[in-house]
Amino acid sequence: MRKNKYLISPNINNNALTVNVRGIDQHNNPVDNKIIQERALTIFLNNQEIVTLMSIGDYPKYLSVGYLLNQNMLKLTDRIKSIEYDSDIGVIVVRTNRKTNYETILRKKITTSGCAQGTVFGDIYEEIQKRKIKSRLKISPKSIYEISKKINLTPSLYLEAGAVHGCVIIKNDRPIIYMEDVGRHNAVDKITGYMFLNKIKTSDKIFYTTGRLTSEMVIKTVKMSIPILISRSGFTSWGVDLAVKTNLTLIGRAKGKKYIVLSGMHRIKL
Amino acid sequence: MRKNKYLISPNINNNALTVNVRGIDQHNNPVDNKIIQERALTIFLNNQEIVTLMSIGDYPKYLSVGYLLNQNMLKLTDRIKSIEYDSDIGVIVVRTNRKTNYETILRKKITTSGCAQGTVFGDIYEEIQKRKIKSRLKISPKSIYEISKKINLTPSLYLEAGAVHGCVIIKNDRPIIYMEDVGRHNAVDKITGYMFLNKIKTSDKIFYTTGRLTSEMVIKTVKMSIPILISRSGFTSWGVDLAVKTNLTLIGRAKGKKYIVLSGMHRIKL
Numbered sequence: 001m002r003k004n005k006y007l008i009s010p011n012i013n014n015n016a017l018t019v020n021v022r023g024i025d026q027h028n029n030p031v032d033n034k035i036i037q038e039r040a041l042t043i044f045l046n047n048q049e050i051v052t053l054m055s056i057g058d059y060p061k062y063l064s065v066g067y068l069l070n071q072n073m074l075k076l077t078d079r080i081k082s083i084e085y086d087s088d089i090g091v092i093v094v095r096t097n098r099k100t101n102y103e104t105i106l107r108k109k110i111t112t113s114g115c116a117q118g119t120v121f122g123d124i125y126e127e128i129q130k131r132k133i134k135s136r137l138k139i140s141p142k143s144i145y146e147i148s149k150k151i152n153l154t155p156s157l158y159l160e161a162g163a164v165h166g167c168v169i170i171k172n173d174r175p176i177i178y179m180e181d182v183g184r185h186n187a188v189d190k191i192t193g194y195m196f197l198n199k200i201k202t203s204d205k206i207f208y209t210t211g212r213l214t215s216e217m218v219i220k221t222v223k224m225s226i227p228i229l230i231s232r233s234g235f236t237s238w239g240v241d242l243a244v245k246t247n248l249t250l251i252g253r254a255k256g257k258k259y260i261v262l263s264g265m266h267r268i269k270l
Numbered sequence: 271m272r273k274n275k276y277l278i279s280p281n282i283n284n285n286a287l288t289v290n291v292r293g294i295d296q297h298n299n300p301v302d303n304k305i306i307q308e309r310a311l312t313i314f315l316n317n318q319e320i321v322t323l324m325s326i327g328d329y330p331k332y333l334s335v336g337y338l339l340n341q342n343m344l345k346l347t348d349r350i351k352s353i354e355y356d357s358d359i360g361v362i363v364v365r366t367n368r369k370t371n372y373e374t375i376l377r378k379k380i381t382t383s384g385c386a387q388g389t390v391f392g393d394i395y396e397e398i399q400k401r402k403i404k405s406r407l408k409i410s411p412k413s414i415y416e417i418s419k420k421i422n423l424t425p426s427l428y429l430e431a432g433a434v435h436g437c438v439i440i441k442n443d444r445p446i447i448y449m450e451d452v453g454r455h456n457a458v459d460k461i462t463g464y465m466f467l468n469k470i471k472t473s474d475k476i477f478y479t480t481g482r483l484t485s486e487m488v489i490k491t492v493k494m495s496i497p498i499l500i501s502r503s504g505f506t507s508w509g510v511d512l513a514v515k516t517n518l519t520l521i522g523r524a525k526g527k528k529y530i531v532l533s534g535m536h537r538i539k540l
Binding site (some may be wrong): 003021036037161162182213 | 293295306336414432482484503507508510
């Protein structure tokens, strides 16, 4: 059934990710509904409690490492000594050789996190504005269509139960990494963690998301040095501003054969 | 054009809410795109900086009061002395007669906010589980359909520019309050603030949202004592759990004549 071979994707046969709830439909008939499970995951970096996230619960290792990288709490040069996950209590501990202490960042979060886009700005926003994506990767209009089609045909938790966002990494028109979660930022973080731990090159990849092209999506794509970001949803102004500043190609409203590019048009093959 | 008279709704003619960006479409033709503006709004309660939210920027007074109420930082019994908004620097200061100090709550946020649903749990989650919605309001299958239809036909920023969520308050099958924002939690907070400041009764109202029925949506609906929550989107498990515990009627996937009820079925008229 699956037309593309993924390196990793949601396991739709994992019963722990969904739960059946009995309800009624518009005719007052009883119906059984598969709905997405949410679990709390508390992330520790060494001996410091960093955050408690609500997640669907798969790939906690990738989620925690990706979260810490995207929050600038793990560095690309860090050696990870161990990752211990206790599923009973929903706690994961990432240990590094480097001694870490993020009390100051954690305090700063208080006043900067609006959660409006599900993330933290502050220093990260300042830092990202200075970066420029240099990759010469290009994409053709036909590829944009083909990629969306392949992703839509992939078995997913979204098709099974709805109420999740998906993020996908594409190489040579082929989707290779697929992550889903209740919040799109968790799905991106899992992708970041997976690519980092498996040392996957980023500059020749394309990033697809089902969610909106907000500043947060752009920040995480730029942090990963991925040159092209595609979404079936729309744009927000900060997302576009940041994409222009960082030379990221931003393709939105990709549905059927339609799409709109609002930044980095030079990467569209004519 | 507008078929329903709203007490308040997004002003789609307000040019400050959107920005025009030139891009290209799938035929490489230049296109002008209206996209949603995002602005930072920093909320102070008395002399304490509470949070910086990303918002579309309309109704900052309702957003800030609603946010503070939903975070338990303003009490229903509080007297608001003044609300000062400085649009140039994006700062709003809410002043109360009661002296406030939320340093402890703000600290707690560090470890409890996963942002996964764009909100803070902690004490709020504990508190909400003890509440029971008592309203005897009922809704017929026909009303569910009519309400969705009326909302979909309302002129909105979503129809103008996409990439926003909408939240609507309904009375006697008539949508009366419509708020939109980049994050659905901001849209709810604006509704909370508007209803509080205008002393609008909540127990005879229905709440409609375009977003998913997450725990956060349920928490805010229960906090407002609104008995019925409808969405065109799907459910998450914590949302359903909480709705069952609090006796909230949860109607999801309301599209066309279809819908599914997973909690509080006794409020559906047969």
